[in-house]
Amino acid sequence: MKPLLAAALFAFVAGTPAAAQNTAPANAPNSGEYAPLVGQQGKDVVWVPTSQKLVDRMLELAELKPSDRLVDLGSGDGRLVITAAKRGAVAHGIEYNPEMVAMSKRAAQAEGVTERATFEQADIFESDFSDASVVTLFLLPSLNLRLRPTLLDMKPGTRVVSNSFAMENWEPDETVEVTEDCTNYCHAYKWTIPAKVAGTWQVGNRKLELKQTFQMLDGTLSDGNNAMRINNARLHGENITFSVEGNTYTGKVDNKQMRGTVNGKSEWSANLLSMQ
Numbered sequence: 001m002k003p004l005l006a007a008a009l010f011a012f013v014a015g016t017p018a019a020a021q022n023t024a025p026a027n028a029p030n031s032g033e034y035a036p037l038v039g040q041q042g043k044d045v046v047w048v049p050t051s052q053k054l055v056d057r058m059l060e061l062a063e064l065k066p067s068d069r070l071v072d073l074g075s076g077d078g079r080l081v082i083t084a085a086k087r088g089a090v091a092h093g094i095e096y097n098p099e100m101v102a103m104s105k106r107a108a109q110a111e112g113v114t115e116r117a118t119f120e121q122a123d124i125f126e127s128d129f130s131d132a133s134v135v136t137l138f139l140l141p142s143l144n145l146r147l148r149p150t151l152l153d154m155k156p157g158t159r160v161v162s163n164s165f166a167m168e169n170w171e172p173d174e175t176v177e178v179t180e181d182c183t184n185y186c187h188a189y190k191w192t193i194p195a196k197v198a199g200t201w202q203v204g205n206r207k208l209e210l211k212q213t214f215q216m217l218d219g220t221l222s223d224g225n226n227a228m229r230i231n232n233a234r235l236h237g238e239n240i241t242f243s244v245e246g247n248t249y250t251g252k253v254d255n256k257q258m259r260g261t262v263n264g265k266s267e268w269s270a271n272l273l274s275m276q
Contacts, residue, residue, distance in 0.1 A: 033106070034099045050138060050163055051182040055080050061176055061190045062134045062159045064089050071132035073124040073139070073147070078104025078117065080136055085117035089134075093119040094127050130154060138163035138185075152214075156195040156253070157237030161188055170214045173236070191215075194235035195253040198276035208270055217242060 066088030075093025084091035108117040164185040172189035198212035210219040217233035233242035251260020256272035
């Protein structure tokens with residue numbers, strides 16, 4: 001295989017047929033209808049199948065609940081969206097190829113989930129999916145990085161799950177590998193969108209200075225005379241934790257306030273003085 005072609009075959013769409021062959025996907029109703037081919041060119045990358053086992057594992061990694069709204073960026077034949085809908089969630093696929101969109105709608109109708117599984121023909125980079133609580137994707141690393149600023153601006157606690165490709169220096173919160181019925185592209189990565197807390201916070205008569213790199217935190221807690229370095233500091237969505245002076249602070253970020261407990265007992269709170 002030529003190097004450029006090999007690189008091109010590095011991904012597209014999480015909603016995919018069950019078998020990695022140049023044939024119609026398993027859910028194509030009739031052989032005379034449109035059937036995508038593995039490696040066919042898309043808008044930004046080519047289409048490559050994802051195993052159903054990995055689709056299932058991605059949804060488990062996302063901790064998908066019926067109350068969730070999932071958006072699949074580059075939804076292909078709709079496999080992931082339909083699977084999410086069958087699990088009770090509201091799911092929406094954004095796909096550039098109109099024939100894929102039509103095929104996805106037929107498949108959703110055949111599975112009886114059209115009320116919860118919807119699809120639109122659109123460019124993911126020009127689409128608004130800010131209302132999603134779960135975002136899934138199977139794109140090249142360069143495309144993940146283009147999406148990263150948009151994802152980081154989403155509501156804290158939103159879960160993002162990527163098939164096979166990471167987000168450069170944004171470390172995933174969890175990683176899984178599927179070994180059963182999966183031969184290629186068998187990893188998934190999960191991130192939880194962190195709250196934005198970099199800046200100066202007033203904690204009683206002390207000041208908490210926070211520096212933020214995605215979900216990881218660094219900083220100091222000072223009383224005007226002594227500045228003590230915080231450690232084990234990180235965010236998980238709106239939830240913050242850090243340790244200082246042998247005490248562990250846990251709490252929740254709510255816009256310009258934080259509230260929680262120290263060592264699970266006494267209460268603490270903080271107010272934002274200035275954002276970094």
